[in-house]
Amino acid sequence: MPFGSVEEPVPPCPLCGREIVPGPSADEHHLVPKSEGGRDKTLVHRICHRKIHATFSEKELARDYANWEALREHPEIASFVRWVRKKPPEFYDGSVRPRRRR
Secondary structure (H helix, E strand, C coil), rough: CCCCCCCCCCCCCCCCCCCCCCCEEEEEEHHHHHHHCCEEEEEEHHHHHHHHHCCCCCHHHHCCCCHHHHCCCCCHHHHHHHHHCCCCCCCCCCCCCCCCCC
């Protein structure tokens, strides 16, 4: 059953806790990246998803940040969450940022 169907409401974003509005402001995230063997995916805000991947390499995500609590405890992510919680659910900053050097 797809997220947001009549039978299954869309849960809040597991990173920031804000409501998710299905559409262009939402993405699916693999807690363990597919390249590292991950299969399970979760609906998150696109801006939250981009922040996770701009902050961590796929190896770091698989090794150290394969759960939402660990992600939220990282200082850079915690600061981001405090900032983004004040934004509306559909908010997405589409500006292009350089990717983190690996």
